[in-house]
Amino acid sequence: MRTKNPDVVVVGAGIAGASVAAVLARGGLEVLLLERQRAYRDRVRGEYMAPWGVLEARAAGLETVIRGARAVDARYNVPYDELVAPSAAEAARGDASTILPFAGLRSIPAARGLGGATAAGPCATFSGEQTWCEEPYADGVVLLGDAGGYDDPVDGQGLSLAMRDVRQLSELLLATGDWTVAALRPYGQQRAERLRRMRRVSRTFAALMTTFTADGRARRNRYDTASAARREDVRLALGAIHLGPDRLPTEAFSDQLHESLLT
Numbered sequence: 001m002r003t004k005n006p007d008v009v010v011v012g013a014g015i016a017g018a019s020v021a022a023v024l025a026r027g028g029l030e031v032l033l034l035e036r037q038r039a040y041r042d043r044v045r046g047e048y049m050a051p052w053g054v055l056e057a058r059a060a061g062l063e064t065v066i067r068g069a070r071a072v073d074a075r076y077n078v079p080y081d082e083l084v085a086p087s088a089a090e091a092a093r094g095d096a097s098t099i100l101p102f103a104g105l106r107s108i109p110a111a112r113g114l115g116g117a118t119a120a121g122p123c124a125t126f127s128g129e130q131t132w133c134e135e136p137y138a139d140g141v142v143l144l145g146d147a148g149g150y151d152d153p154v155d156g157q158g159l160s161l162a163m164r165d166v167r168q169l170s171e172l173l174l175a176t177g178d179w180t181v182a183a184l185r186p187y188g189q190q191r192a193e194r195l196r197r198m199r200r201v202s203r204t205f206a207a208l209m210t211t212f213t214a215d216g217r218a219r220r221n222r223y224d225t226a227s228a229a230r231r232e233d234v235r236l237a238l239g240a241i242h243l244g245p246d247r248l249p250t251e252a253f254s255d256q257l258h259e260s261l262l263t
């Protein structure tokens with residue numbers, strides 16, 4: 001979009017920047033969206049959006065656009081590793097629609113074919129760090145998406161967190177038009193808390209799923225058993241991966257609960 005006198009300049013047309021630009025433009029603001037890459041480069045990241053992120057996208061009026069980009073609803077989640085063979089995992093799979101009835105999910109087409117695929121090249125790797133800032137704003141400037149801090153991608157929360165930023169920030173800016181620190185502070189405070197909560201969850205998830213020592217495997221085995229038994233502490237500690245940072249009680253994000261799951 002070209003405009004000589006924009007109300008808002010958005011730097012970066014990733015999912016966060018492009019989405020907030022679209023929502024603000026729909027809300028009547030003149031938006032200039034700047035992107036440094038001239039050609040799209042697929043880096044195989046952000047392939048999965050959690051159910052709570054889809055709801056955020058729906059609330060921001062972006063769900064139709066996402067579905068239009070050939071989105072596929074996943075009804076089943078069948079995790080397997082060196083402890084659980086794919087066939088055993090498939091036999092024991094849970095129907096995610098019973099815990100996520102609001103999402104109206106369908107199963108992935110051609111999932112069996114994907115499971116039988118062979119690697120075409122070396123695996124890409126990514127580092128699992130977490131970054132954040134307590135005050136992602138100054139007068140007239142605000143950060144959203146990964147620019148304001150990102151979580152370890154191990155549990156796939158970045159797109160959903162970006163959608164939440166987009167929704168909260170666009171609601172705030174369209175309602176008040178106020179870009180002062182005072183107006184942006186609630187956004188910064190709530191964002192810091194949701195990132196803190198999701199960091200707690202992803203640390204636990206990463207420790208459980210990506211510790212490939214004998215102790216780590218034994219712990220994962222205990223976790224698999226507890227998970228299959230639908231133990232309440234497991235559902236509480238890791239439920240936010242599907243439900244997001246705001247639908248569970250505060251104790252779901254406490255160190256005490258998470259450390260007890262990791263012992």
Ligand SMILES: Cc1cc2nc3c(=O)[nH]c(=O)nc-3n(C[C@H](O)[C@H](O)[C@H](O)COP(=O)(O)OP(=O)(O)OC[C@H]3O[C@@H](n4cnc5c(N)ncnc54)[C@H](O)[C@@H]3O)c2cc1C
Nearest residue numbers: 012014015016036045046047048145146153156157158159
């Ligand atoms: C390996 C991996 C797997 C992941 N898998 C998932 C997943 O399955 N599910 C999930 O929810 N999340 C996942 N994530 C996280 C998710 O991809 C990110 O959180 C999300 O893409 C962030 O979107 P964004 O728009 O904030 O940033 P980006 O997608 O990084 O977009 C930023 C944009 O800004 C542009 N830009 C940067 N600087 C400038 C500048 N100075 N001027 C102009 N343009 C600029 C960049 O070119 C880029 O286009 C994964 C991350 C990784 C690393």
